[in-house]
Amino acid sequence: xxxxxxxxxxxxxxxxxxxxxxxxxxxxxxxxxxxxxxxxxxxxxxxxxxxxxxxxxxxxxxxxxxxxxxxxxxxxxxxxxxxxxxxxxxxxxxxxxxxxxxxxxxxxxxxxxxxxxxxxxxxxxxxxxxxxxxxxxxxxxxxxxxxxxxxxxxxxxxxxxxxxxxxxxxxxxxxxxxxxxxxxxxxxxxxxxxxxxxxxxxxxxx
Numbered sequence: 001x002x003x004x005x006x007x008x009x010x011x012x013x014x015x016x017x018x019x020x021x022x023x024x025x026x027x028x029x030x031x032x033x034x035x036x037x038x039x040x041x042x043x044x045x046x047x048x049x050x051x052x053x054x055x056x057x058x059x060x061x062x063x064x065x066x067x068x069x070x071x072x073x074x075x076x077x078x079x080x081x082x083x084x085x086x087x088x089x090x091x092x093x094x095x096x097x098x099x100x101x102x103x104x105x106x107x108x109x110x111x112x113x114x115x116x117x118x119x120x121x122x123x124x125x126x127x128x129x130x131x132x133x134x135x136x137x138x139x140x141x142x143x144x145x146x147x148x149x150x151x152x153x154x155x156x157x158x159x160x161x162x163x164x165x166x167x168x169x170x171x172x173x174x175x176x177x178x179x180x181x182x183x184x185x186x187x188x189x190x191x192x193x194x195x196x197x198x199x200x201x202x203x204x205x206x
Contacts, residue, residue: 001025001028001030001040002165003038005035006023006025006032006034006039007039007103007169009023009025009202009204009206010023010034013066013200013202014200015034015035015036015200016077016195016198016199016200017196017198018194018196018197019036019041020033020034020035020194020195020197020199021034021199021200021201021202022034022160022191022195022199022200022201022202023083023178023201023202023204024045024047024062024160024181024201024202024203024204025204025206026047026052026062026064026204026205026206027052027204027205028206029044029045029046029047029114030042030043030044030045031043031044031045031173031181031183031191033190033195034192035138035192035194040194041187041190041191041194043183043184043187043190043191044171044183044187045181045182045183046163046166046171046174046176046177046181046183047062047176047177047181047182048060048061048062048176048177048178048179048180049175049176049177049178050107050176050179051063052205053205054143054153054155054158054179054195055088055152055153055154056153056154056155057120057154057155057156059155059156059178059179060177060178060179062158062177062179062180062181062203063141063143063144063148063153063155063158063179063203064203064204064205065143065145065147065148065203066145066200066201066202067115067141067142067143067145067200067201067202067203067204068109068141068142068197068198068200068201069139069140069141069142069160069195069196069197069198069199069201070083070101070140070142070197071083071086071088071097071103071140071197072088072138072139072140072192072196072197073087073088073090073103073136073137073138074088074090074136074137074138074189074192075089075090075127075132075134075135075136075137076085076088076189077089078137078162078192078193080196080197081196081197082103082197083197085104086103086105087105088187090126090127090131090136090138091105091127092127094106094107094129095125095126095127096108096111096121096124096125096126096158097120097121097124097126097138097140097156097157098111098113098117098120098121098124098157099113099117099120099121100156101140101141101142101156101157101158103140104121108121108122111134120156120157123157124157125177125206129162129164129165130161130163130164130165130180131161131162132161132162132163132164132185132188133164133185135162135185135186135189136161136162136185136190137161137162137185137189137192138159138161138162139159139160139161139188139191139192139195140157140158140159141158141159141160141201141203143155143156143158144156150169155179157180158180159180159181160180160181160182160183160188160191161180161181161182161183161188162182162183162184162185162188162189163177163182163183163184163185164185166182166183166184167184167185181203
C-alpha cells in the first residue's frame with residue numbers, strides 16, 4: 001500500500017509528544033510506525049487466530065479501534081516511563097500481565113487474583129518465547145477502553161509483542177495469536193525504541 005493511502009487512515013489520529021503513532025492494518029497483516037505524516041517503519045505482523053473485531057474474553061480475536069500504549073517492557077530497553085514508576089525491564093519468572101492489563105512483577109501467589117485472572121496471567125508470562133524470550137518486547141494496549149466497555153466488550157492483555165515462534169516459521173504457517181499483534185523480535189525492537197506509554201495506536205480491519 002502506498003504511503004498516501006496509509007496516512008488516510010490517520011488524518012484524525014493524534015500523535016504522541018514525539019510525533020509518533022502506530023497503525024495496524026488487520027487483514028493486510030501490517031504495522032506502520034508513523035512520525036507526523038511520514039511512514040518511518042513497516043513490518044508484517046500476525047493477528048489473532050480468531051480474526052478481527054474482539055468482543056469477549058477468549059474469542060482469540062484482535063480488537064479494532066483506537067487505543068494507546070498502556071505500558072511497555074523489554075529485555076534490553078531502552079527504558080520507558082511506565083505508570084506508577086514501574087520498571088520497564090523483563091525479569092525471568094516475575095513479569096506478568098494480570099487482571100485488567102496491569103503490569104505485575106513478582107510471584108502470582110502474592111498478587112491476590114481471582115481464579116479467572118490467575119488463569120489469564122498463566123498465559124501472560126512476559127519472559128517466555130511467546131513474547132520474544134531473550135529478546136522479549138511487549139507493548140500493552142488499553143483494551144478494553146471506555147468505548148469497548150460501553151459496547152459490552154471484554155478481555156484483557158492485548159499487546160503488540162515479539163514472538164520467537166513467529167520468527168521460527170512464517171505468517172502462512174504461524175497459527176496466530178490469542179488476540180495480540182505479534183512481530184519477529186527484531187522488528188518489535190525497532191518499534192519499541194521509538195514509542196512510549198501513551199503513544200496512540202489505531203487498528204483497522206483492512
